[in-house]
Amino acid sequence: MKIAVTGATGVLGQEAVAALVAAGHDVTGVTRRDRGIPIIEGRGARGSVADVFDADDLARTFRAHDVVINTLAHVPADMTAMRPLAWREDDKLHLEASAAIAEGARRAGVRKLIQESTVYLYPDNGAEWIGEDEPLAVRHAAFRPRVREMRAAVDFATEGRSTVILRLGQLFGRDPQTTFALRAAREGHAVLLGRPDSYITLLHDRDAGRAFVSALRAGSGFYNVGGEPVLRERWAKDLGREAKAAGPAKFIPEIAQAIVGPRLDVQRRSLRVSSVRFMSETGWRPTIGPSTPGWSRM
Numbered sequence: 001m002k003i004a005v006t007g008a009t010g011v012l013g014q015e016a017v018a019a020l021v022a023a024g025h026d027v028t029g030v031t032r033r034d035r036g037i038p039i040i041e042g043r044g045a046r047g048s049v050a051d052v053f054d055a056d057d058l059a060r061t062f063r064a065h066d067v068v069i070n071t072l073a074h075v076p077a078d079m080t081a082m083r084p085l086a087w088r089e090d091d092k093l094h095l096e097a098s099a100a101i102a103e104g105a106r107r108a109g110v111r112k113l114i115q116e117s118t119v120y121l122y123p124d125n126g127a128e129w130i131g132e133d134e135p136l137a138v139r140h141a142a143f144r145p146r147v148r149e150m151r152a153a154v155d156f157a158t159e160g161r162s163t164v165i166l167r168l169g170q171l172f173g174r175d176p177q178t179t180f181a182l183r184a185a186r187e188g189h190a191v192l193l194g195r196p197d198s199y200i201t202l203l204h205d206r207d208a209g210r211a212f213v214s215a216l217r218a219g220s221g222f223y224n225v226g227g228e229p230v231l232r233e234r235w236a237k238d239l240g241r242e243a244k245a246a247g248p249a250k251f252i253p254e255i256a257q258a259i260v261g262p263r264l265d266v267q268r269r270s271l272r273v274s275s276v277r278f279m280s281e282t283g284w285r286p287t288i289g290p291s292t293p294g295w296s297r298m
């Protein structure tokens, strides 16, 4: 299939491009600048420069493609994430670029859109499992861009077109956010949010890339994508071991967690998310878990 990937130079995008090329697809990676081209070519795809906020420009880029995959995000990787302004770019991408991408794809005659989203839109559900039908906890204005993005993606799925929305678990692997957490664990700084007895649903960067290939087989709908959920105290041990730290990674004290703001507050939610729907519909399986030795170098 001929597939265009936006956000192709980012963590998710690079993994998606590499996995799609390995599966034999003809892939165009979209970047806003010339210096993104060698990164995309290094993953075996063709690079194309386009403005992700301009639906006309995108329609030209997407012409003759069967599928568009939007992996765009700009998540602050360190403690600057506590400042609302640090999320300005990420908000703009979800609020405006995602809508322009859906519109550009529609105008170009693309038949399928695969949109990255996140499990962090679900409410804290304690030890209970979370399926795709769980109502989202997105009242706060901070979630508006993600809600708008979802609406644009859903609206694409008319007139015979389809949309697959992937609610991804928290990425871990070689990415900047995980690298920051590993360094903090090694240096003994508190870095983890949430309570030790709450659940986290993780997704290795490599498995996330493969999920975009599997999503080509999925029918229109929302799908959770993550590994087997683990207790955060387990994740703290795995993170500490992978960092070769003296002990488990440390939790930020409750009193400090209370003031992290709405963007990071979602990472305190207990999220025991089931990916059974995605697995049974596409055959995708997670292959790297937090207790797989060497996961930060894979």
Ligand SMILES: NC(=O)c1ccc[n+]([C@@H]2O[C@H](COP(=O)([O-])OP(=O)(O)OC[C@H]3O[C@@H](n4cnc5c(N)ncnc54)[C@H](OP(=O)(O)O)[C@@H]3O)[C@@H](O)[C@H]2O)c1
Pocket: 007, 008, 009, 010, 011, 012, 013, 030, 031, 032, 033, 036, 052, 072, 073, 074, 075, 076, 077, 089, 093, 117, 118, 168, 169, 170, 171, 175, 176, 177, 178
């Ligand atoms: N589910 C999750 O847990 C999840 C999901 C996503 C990201 N993250 C984490 O967030 C961190 C950063 O992710 P990342 O490296 O993929 O993000 P990134 O490199 O900041 O952004 C990804 C790509 O989006 C494009 N982009 C960024 N800002 C843009 C803007 N203002 N206008 C137009 N294009 C823009 C860039 O492409 P060009 O410069 O080539 O145009 C960039 O390569 C990572 O640690 C990752 O793991 C986590």
